[in-house]
Amino acid sequence: MSSKTENTGCKNKERSNNFIDTIQESYWGPIIKRLFKHKLALLGIILLSVLILVAFLAPIIATHDPFKMDVTSFSAAPSINHYLGTDSVGRDILSRLIYASRVSLLVGIGSVLLNVIVGVTLGGLAGYIGGWVDSIVMRITEMILSFPPLMIILVLVSFLGPGLFNVILVLGLLGWPRICRLIRAEIMRIKQSEYIMAANAIGTPSYKILIFHLLPNAFPSVLVAATFGAARAIILEASLSFLGMGVQPPTASWGNLLSDAQSMGVLGSMPWIWIPPGVMIVIAVLSINFVGDGLRDALDPKMRS
Amino acid sequence: MIPVLIGITFINFAIVNLAPGSAVDLMIDPNMSEADKEIRRENLGLNDPFLVRYFSWIRELLRGNMGYSFTTYKPVRQRVFERLGPTIYLMGTAIILAYIIAIPLGILSALKPYSWLDYLTSFMGLSGVSIPTFFSGLVLIYVFSLKLGWLPSGGIRSLGGTSGIIDSLRHLILPVTILAFANVGLVLRLIRSSTLEILQQDYIRTAWSKGLSQRMVVMHHVLRNSLIPIVTMAGMQVPVLISGAVITEQVFQWPGMGLLTIQAILSRDYPTIMALNLLAAILVLIGTLVADILYVVIDPRIQYQ
Numbered sequence: 286m287s288s289k290t291e292n293t294g295c296k297n298k299e300r301s302n303n304f305i306d307t308i309q310e311s312y313w314g315p316i317i318k319r320l321f322k323h324k325l326a327l328l329g330i331i332l333l334s335v336l337i338l339v340a341f342l343a344p345i346i347a348t349h350d351p352f353k354m355d356v357t358s359f360s361a362a363p364s365i366n367h368y369l370g371t372d373s374v375g376r377d378i379l380s381r382l383i384y385a386s387r388v389s390l391l392v393g394i395g396s397v398l399l400n401v402i403v404g405v406t407l408g409g410l411a412g413y414i415g416g417w418v419d420s421i422v423m424r425i426t427e428m429i430l431s432f433p434p435l436m437i438i439l440v441l442v443s444f445l446g447p448g449l450f451n452v453i454l455v456l457g458l459l460g461w462p463r464i465c466r467l468i469r470a471e472i473m474r475i476k477q478s479e480y481i482m483a484a485n486a487i488g489t490p491s492y493k494i495l496i497f498h499l500l501p502n503a504f505p506s507v508l509v510a511a512t513f514g515a516a517r518a519i520i521l522e523a524s525l526s527f528l529g530m531g532v533q534p535p536t537a538s539w540g541n542l543l544s545d546a547q548s549m550g551v552l553g554s555m556p557w558i559w560i561p562p563g564v565m566i567v568i569a570v571l572s573i574n575f576v577g578d579g580l581r582d583a584l585d586p587k588m589r590s
Numbered sequence: 591m592i593p594v595l596i597g598i599t600f601i602n603f604a605i606v607n608l609a610p611g612s613a614v615d616l617m618i619d620p621n622m623s624e625a626d627k628e629i630r631r632e633n634l635g636l637n638d639p640f641l642v643r644y645f646s647w648i649r650e651l652l653r654g655n656m657g658y659s660f661t662t663y664k665p666v667r668q669r670v671f672e673r674l675g676p677t678i679y680l681m682g683t684a685i686i687l688a689y690i691i692a693i694p695l696g697i698l699s700a701l702k703p704y705s706w707l708d709y710l711t712s713f714m715g716l717s718g719v720s721i722p723t724f725f726s727g728l729v730l731i732y733v734f735s736l737k738l739g740w741l742p743s744g745g746i747r748s749l750g751g752t753s754g755i756i757d758s759l760r761h762l763i764l765p766v767t768i769l770a771f772a773n774v775g776l777v778l779r780l781i782r783s784s785t786l787e788i789l790q791q792d793y794i795r796t797a798w799s800k801g802l803s804q805r806m807v808v809m810h811h812v813l814r815n816s817l818i819p820i821v822t823m824a825g826m827q828v829p830v831l832i833s834g835a836v837i838t839e840q841v842f843q844w845p846g847m848g849l850l851t852i853q854a855i856l857s858r859d860y861p862t863i864m865a866l867n868l869l870a871a872i873l874v875l876i877g878t879l880v881a882d883i884l885y886v887v888i889d890p891r892i893q894y895q
Contacts, residue, residue: 325713428597431871435833436851437605440863443855444609520722524837527724528852546728547841549743553736563725571720578716 319583326579332572340386349377351384352535363557370557373545381537382561388538389569392453392522393515399457401511404464405500411465412472413495419469426462434459438521442530449532452525456518464510471503505584512577516570523566539566591879598871599651603644605867606860651868657861661854666865670850674869676746677839677846681831683762684769689820692774696781697808697816703786711782715775723768723834727841730764744843765842769834773827780823785816818889825881828874 320326339346348368354375363370369378411422429437438455445451475481476499484494525531526540534541539562546552546559622630631637638646650657656666699708735743742761788794789812797807832847839848847866854862 325709325716424593424597427594428601430829431594431598431874432601432867433829433832433836433870433874435836436867436870439836439851439855440605440867443858444605516720520720523722524724527722527837528840530855543725543728549736552728552732556732559728563722563728566725567717567721570722571716574716574720578712 316583320576320579323579323582325575326583329572329575329579332568333576336386336569336572337390339383340390343383343387347377347380347383349380351376351380351537353377362555369561370555372542372558373551376535378542378557378561381542382539382565385537385539385542385562386565386569388449388532388536389519389522389566391449392456393519393569393573395453396456396460396518397511397515399453400460400464400514401507403458404461405468405507407461408465408468409472409495409500409503412469413476413491413499415473422465422469426465429459429462435521435524438525439528439530442525447525447530447533449536449538452522452531456521460514460518464507464514467506467510468500468503471506472499475499475502509577509581509584512573512580516573516577519566519570519573539563539569591875595872595875598875599648599868600644602864602867602871603647604640606864607640607643609858609860656865659854659862660859661857661862666861669862670847670865670869673845673847673850676844677832677835677848680762680765680769680838680844680846681835684766685773685824685827685831687766687770688773688777691770692777693781693817693820696778697785697813699778700782700785700789700816701808708782711778715778718771718773718775721772723772723837724841726771727764727768727838730768731841734764744841746845765838765844768838768841769831772834773831776827776830777820777823780819781816784819785812788812788815791815818885821884821888822881825877825879828877829870832870832873 320330357375369382371377372381407422407425411419438459441455441459442451445455472495481494481498484498489498522531522538523540523543526538527544529541529544531540532538542562543559543566551558636643654667656670658664659666659669662669695707695711695714699705699711702708731743734741741764743764744761746758746761794807794811797811802810835844835846836848836851838844839846840852843849847870850862851866853859854866
């Protein structure tokens, strides 16, 4: 790794028209370069792009209506008509898989967005103001972190009523403490640095210091945490749907497609029903985690030569 | 610690009280008139203000009374505590196995960063957190129970017949493998990064320059120091483990707290849900506390002021 990043610093003094040289001038240039050099991260980016494309183009790609029941074939094995077979009520598995990718991506993006909004706001305030605001926010995060995530999520979702929106809401409102603590720690660290003192000295208002100086510097670590958070949210949604507490049929989600396999009959003799959704969850989550891993390495200042 | 504990009981009580439906609906004759129901509610104290009910719940809790299950009418305390053993048995075995695998691999991959072993372990670690336990559980049941017929597909021991140690171990293998695999990744990453940091320390340079063999440096200077963060990790892992146990116990029908959680949620058995949440949160707090204490005991450089 270190040998490859030698020439990414500010070594090249003469400006050339070369694209690679131009992006090296910026802050993000070397980071993107390092990210693409990380083999697993590159693989993750490719798989994830394909997945996003599939989710967007679902109506075009899907061979069947995901809700339509084919009365001529129940629990049919893969064939020419149904590439991945049909489920117990005759719906096309492949089309349901394709549409289910929308659910997972929506959960990943939606809940992490909520996490970031709540976490950055509270963490920013706690770190910047300190004092009693900080202690209250920290006690709240400790309380939330004390409940095993799946248990408290299960309870809340079952009370609010299962469904896509409630799953996103619950995951979003319970997942922010990690990001909050991260932001707080970063801001407390950066607050001590000289350029913040300088900004204070020239009379920059506090909110400007927080928004323009502190938060952008904490951004890289939030980006990494949010990426891993999205992967975790997708797994949690799949787990909830698997247990029958998440996205409800007939809407397809990879988790609820798998829940049929809780019966030994389906598990043993109809692998086409439960293996594909499982594989899709693994691919989606793994590729997001690869990207997160690559981002962490690429953003780590220690890795810069 | 104490404020967090009080907060946990409060959140727990509040959530269950926000739940739709009332406990009375289950206990009374549907033919009762609305006025009679009201009298019943009044007598049971359900019309008291929220805080009054909260404190009477706490008072009973401190006396060891967790109420009675809505579904089995057994005392909740008995119901919950008889499930604690199997869960700790499963989680404990899994975590020990995870550490046995993760510690040597983590140190080896830190000694040769960016080698094939490092890539392999980071791939393995990421797969561990990316493959949902219900899917890997189903795959293992499919392969080892249904196809090969080597191991039982669920339960803690065979019904009737032999129930010796061999039988118990045969039931343990699959769920423990799943849980250990899911946790190896986290531990591995932690050991790797702590070892990488330690390898940069002056005392390691001193050890090398004294001409010690690699074996000596690793076993005597690196190993003991890189194990320190694991202690904190073990405390932090309790919530993750309990969450993992919920799914794993459901898939393998393991009679522990996780399986009881799902049963209680599906049947809206509020007293049991509250007790389980509380117990899980207390386990997490105990884990954190023990980790904090051990941290000071193990590392003489850290002292509480």
